Amino acid sequence: MNAIQKIKGVADLFEPDSTAFTRLETVAREVFGRFGYAELRVPVLEKTELFARSIGEETDVVQKEMYTFPDRKGRLLTMRPEATAGIMRACIENKVFAEKPVVKLFSFGPMFRYERPQKGRMRQFHQLDAELLGPKEPEADAEVLLMLWTYLRELGLQKLCFELNSLGCARCRPGYRQALVDYFSGLAPAALCEDCRRRTNTNPLRVLDCKVPGCKAATAGAPLITDHLCPDCAAHFASLRAALDAQGVEYTLNPRLVRGLDYYVGTTFEITSSDIGSQTAVAGGGRYDGLVRDLGGPDVAGIGFAIGMERLAMLLPGVKPEAPDFFLALLDQGAAGAALALAQRLRGMGLRGDMDFTAGSPKSRLRAAGKSGARFCLLLGADELNRGTVQAKDLAGGGQTEVPLEDLTALAALFETPGSEA
RNA sequence: GUGGCUGUGGCGCAGUUGGUUAGCGCGUCAGGUUGUGGCCCUGAAGGGCGAGGGUUCAAGUCCCUCCAGCCACCCCA
Numbered sequence: 001m002n003a004i005q006k007i008k009g010v011a012d013l014f015e016p017d018s019t020a021f022t023r024l025e026t027v028a029r030e031v032f033g034r035f036g037y038a039e040l041r042v043p044v045l046e047k048t049e050l051f052a053r054s055i056g057e058e059t060d061v062v063q064k065e066m067y068t069f070p071d072r073k074g075r076l077l078t079m080r081p082e083a084t085a086g087i088m089r090a091c092i093e094n095k096v097f098a099e100k101p102v103v104k105l106f107s108f109g110p111m112f113r114y115e116r117p118q119k120g121r122m123r124q125f126h127q128l129d130a131e132l133l134g135p136k137e138p139e140a141d142a143e144v145l146l147m148l149w150t151y152l153r154e155l156g157l158q159k160l161c162f163e164l165n166s167l168g169c170a171r172c173r174p175g176y177r178q179a180l181v182d183y184f185s186g187l188a189p190a191a192l193c194e195d196c197r198r199r200t201n202t203n204p205l206r207v208l209d210c211k212v213p214g215c216k217a218a219t220a221g222a223p224l225i226t227d228h229l230c231p232d233c234a235a236h237f238a239s240l241r242a243a244l245d246a247q248g249v250e251y252t253l254n255p256r257l258v259r260g261l262d263y264y265v266g267t268t269f270e271i272t273s274s275d276i277g278s279q280t281a282v283a284g285g286g287r288y289d290g291l292v293r294d295l296g297g298p299d300v301a302g303i304g305f306a307i308g309m310e311r312l313a314m315l316l317p318g319v320k321p322e323a324p325d326f327f328l329a330l331l332d333q334g335a336a337g338a339a340l341a342l343a344q345r346l347r348g349m350g351l352r353g354d355m356d357f358t359a360g361s362p363k364s365r366l367r368a369a370g371k372s373g374a375r376f377c378l379l380l381g382a383d384e385l386n387r388g389t390v391q392a393k394d395l396a397g398g399g400q401t402e403v404p405l406e407d408l409t410a411l412a413a414l415f416e417t418p419g420s421e422a
Numbered sequence: 423g424u425g426g427c428u429g430u431g432g433c434g435c436a437g438u439u440g441g442u443u444a445g446c447g448c449g450u451c452a453g454g455u456u457g458u459g460g461c462c463c464u465g466a467a468g469g470g471c472g473a474g475g476g477u478u479c480a481a482g483u484c485c486c487u488c489c490a491g492c493c494a495c496c497c498c499a
Contacts, residue, residue, distance in 0.1 A: 005489075008491090115498085118492075120498095195496085260497065270499090281499055305499095329458090331458095361453095362458040363452095363454095363459070365457095365458080366460085391457095395459070395460080400458085
């Protein structure tokens with residue numbers, strides 16, 4: 001019988017890959033907690049309509065990347081392709097806005113997008129999300145960005161590029177959009193690639209982000225959103241920049257930074273790395289005032305970001321697994337019960353280690369002990385059992401002592417002495 | 423969805439123009455005389471060559487389909 005294999009674009013993460021994810025989560029809980037964020041867990045499955053309404057019917061994500069299927073009663077469900085929509089749904093449904101004017105939440109878990117896998121792009125991938133709901137002041141944007149910045153620094157990541165832009169609001173965007181369309185229609189028909197000619201009508205902002213060389217050249221002189229912001233947006237953006245400057249956060253202004261989800265307005269940002277393949281975005285986010293209202297909730301402002309955990313993990317330096325304290329070697333099967341009891345006592349003292357279940361020769365057991373990387377090999381056989389003792393061999397130094405099994409203090413003392421490095 | 427490359431024991435690889443029982447390194451396990459590791463030596467286990475068809479007297483080696491991986495486009499975290 002053929003063994004069943006995993007489906008395309010998903011991953012099994014064993015040690016030490018799994019430890020990188022654990023680290024990302026641990027540091028996130030710590031840092032985000034310091035900023036007052038509470039953890040939220042939301043379902044992976046939602047009604048398809050939630051994503052269609054929030055992300056945008058015309059986006060690539062909704063058009064061709066969602067895992068959507070009818071359940072047994074014919075309801076259309078979707079495996080979430082991003083987290084914000086579900087978090088907003090949960091907030092509205094649980095009326096969290098009625099309790100407090102400012103809501104800070106973070107969440108992480110798997111997301112699903114039906115795409116062709118490649119480096120840094122999985123069909124099941126994981127995101128770390130943070131959302132700040134309520135305040136619309138630029139200092140709120142600044143705090144969110146500072147939190148992301150702090151998180152990345154505490155992970156020890158230096159070589160990241162921080163890009164910032166403002167997409168404008170419902171008041172300034174139509175004018176800018178028209179300016180763009182006018183500019184594009186003034187170009188030679190062949191100046192833009194086929195996709196971009198279509199985008200000129202559907203999503204002219206996206207043309208600015210096209211990587212085709214011809215398009216890059218053709219849009220070099222295109223009008224920039226930052227020159228078309230309304231007074232409110234311009235002031236907001238200026239205040240945000242001032243706040244970031246004051247905090248020493250280094251960033252690059254990228255007037256061509258366009259996000260792929262329709263709900264973004266105003267401040268947008270992206271953290272990129274050139275070390276993780278052609279998918280460069282490690283984290284991205286922005287302001288989404290109006291999203292909660294559009295999903296049937298009150299008109300509260302919001303800003304947040306998502307971090308791609310797989311991509312971030314690629315940048316993390318390798319972590320060495322913690323070495324065990326002991327390896328309990330069994331020399332005679334008759335001592336198995338005593339070995340289990342001893343191991344349990346040691347673990348009760350907070351020590352880490354493995355024990356043999358099957359007895360073997362001293363040579364084979366010591367070999368195994370050496371490979372385990374343990375500091376001590378404890379040997380227990382018929383002789384020791386008769387004497388009521390256990391042999392403790394220092395695997396780095398080589399010294400060996402015999403300790404009475406019942407002598408807790410002597411056992412504890414063994415592990416308290418500084419280990420000899422060899 | 424498109425394109426290129428790839429798929430041989432746990433891991434990394436070699437396998438001549440298709441031809442006897444598919445090799446190597448690492449790893450795993452055991453042994454190198456009395457209950458003691460890490461180096462060294464010896465031996466053993468473990469694959470029928472991603473899956474399924476086809477061509478042939480004969481296929482890991484040729485053809486087809488599918489699956490998976492990698493990289494890129496696209497898109498995004």
